[in-house]
Each structure stands twice: as structure tokens, then as C-alpha cells.
Amino acid sequence: MGLFSPFCGGAEAQTVSTEVRMAQAGPPDVPPPRKRPARLRVTPYYSPDGVYPRYNPGPDAVRECNATYVQEYRPSGTVIVPHMSCYWRRG
Incomplete structure (x- = not known):
């Protein structure tokens, strides 16, 4: 028939617990920040x-x-090639 047939066996409802669970924040697992190089x-x-x-x-x-x-x-x-060398002098 269908998926929501009342004749499906093994389907049970879950019960809601009355206790309230609080999420607790633990220490962070984040490594310390890296220093940037100069x-x-x-x-x-x-x-x-x-x-x-x-x-x-x-x-x-x-x-x-x-x-x-x-x-x-x-x-x-062997080849002959031009070679130039330069330097600065005071004028």
C-alpha cells in the first residue's frame, strides 16, 4: 500500500525525557595563532x-x-665576442 500504512510492524514512538540537558563549552581545541614573519x-x-x-x-x-x-x-x-665593463667615477 503505502509507506504510512497503519499495518507496518515494528514502528514505535519514542518517549520524551523530562530532564533538560545543558550544552557545556569545554576548552577550545584551537591552536595558538602563528606569528607572521617579518x-x-x-x-x-x-x-x-x-x-x-x-x-x-x-x-x-x-x-x-x-x-x-x-x-x-x-x-x-672559440669565438670572439664584445665585452663591456663599466664603473662610476666622480665628475
């Missing part, structure tokens, strides 16, 4: 002219560059 300040590694001095050369600094050709030994053979 923040690092990151500055970009660029400059408008593509030159980034490792120190402040001063307001009247001049960039000196020496360009030469050097030999490089590669698996395909």
Missing part, C-alpha cells in the same frame, strides 16, 4: 637608463665604460 621590503631592480649602481655615486658622477673583444671557448669552437 615583512621584507622589495625594491625593483631597474633604472630608466638601464644602469643600476650598487651604491649612490653622487650628483656629479660619470659612468666610465671600457669595451673590448674577448675570446670565449665554446663547444662549437
Whole structure:
């Protein structure tokens, strides 16, 4: 017939207890908060002219560059490539 048939056997009603149960809050199981690591300040590694001095050369600094050709030994053979080295000097 149906699920709610009065002829279903084994269905019994539950009794309601008269005692009141209180929910008790126990100690929290939350770990202590982690400390954040110190923040690092990151500055970009660029400059408008593509030159980034490792120190402040001063307001009247001049960039000196020496360009030469050097030999490089590669698996395909020895090649000659340009090599440039620059430094700052006071102007």
C-alpha cells in the first residue's frame, strides 16, 4: 500500500525525557595563532637608463665604460665576442 500504512510492524514512538540537558563549552581545541614573519621590503631592480649602481655615486658622477673583444671557448669552437665593463667615477 503505502509507506504510512497503519499495518507496518515494528514502528514505535519514542518517549520524551523530562530532564533538560545543558550544552557545556569545554576548552577550545584551537591552536595558538602563528606569528607572521617579518615583512621584507622589495625594491625593483631597474633604472630608466638601464644602469643600476650598487651604491649612490653622487650628483656629479660619470659612468666610465671600457669595451673590448674577448675570446670565449665554446663547444662549437672559440669565438670572439664584445665585452663591456663599466664603473662610476666622480665628475
